[in-house]
Amino acid sequence: MDTPTPLPAIRINRFLPYWAVFQVDLRQTLRSWVYRVWVLVLVLATAGFLLYRRGIYHEAGMIQSASALISDLLRWSVVGSIALIIALAGNSISGERGTMADSVLSRGISRYQYFLGKWHARLVAVLGTFFVLGLGALAGSYFLLHEDLTLRGGLIAMAVILGFLMAVTSAGVTVSAMANSTMLGITVLWFLIYGVGFGLNYLPSRFPSPDRVLASLPVILRGDYNLQSLGRLIGYSALGSLLLAMVGMGYFARRDV
DSSP states (O other): OOOOOOOOOOOOOTTHHHHHHHHHHHHHHHHSHHHHHHHHHHHHHHHHHHHHHHHHHHHHOOOOBHHHHHHHHHHHHHHHHHHHHHHHHHTTTGGGTTTHHHHTGGGTOOHHHHHHHHHHHHHHHHHHHHHHHHHHHHHHHHHHSBOOOOHHHHHHHHHHHHHHHHHHHHHHHHHHHHOSSHHHHHHHHHHHHHHHHHHHTTSOTTSOOHHHHHHTHHHHHTTOSOHHHHHHHHHHHHHHHHHHHHHHHHHHTTSOO
């Protein structure tokens, strides 16, 4: 009697469901109208701002300080981007409540993997886009404006801003996992983010706040900064982002969809 041929061992990739959610959500995010409007506004604002300042230099002969002008550009880009980032992250999970149970969670994807895939996809889309456009603005300033920027200062300034946007995006995904509707989640995010940012301004000056850090961007861009203090600020932003995600993931794992 012939010996039965053993079946080949099947390797199970436990990260495959997470990777599938990540890829699908990243693709959908990059194709969404909110993301495209955000990118278009940032590109047009950056190009228009730099060309306008360059025109002033040619007409009036005034030397334009790149550190001051780029800090203004970055500051207003952050302030304007937060509204669209709230909309972009606020519908990441709540926007799929009608089809989530049937089309996603019933196919062997755990809720932890689903949340992580959504969270990481939104982080990559938001942070990657702002980093690329921010580097473009810094590079353009070297050719169009007076050079008083430092490469290291520019990278540190970008890291600080990305830390803020990381926390905003994580808060958006967390609230989206808790909210019953997208509009409710976005409304709660508006009050949460702007309320916290407004309240931090009333703390003593030794406590960092988004408004104080954004006001100090010209000094950071020139390379005059306290690396230890900014490092702690970036670390607090990353820690806050992680804690927000853990709260959202824990709540989402136990709620009805």
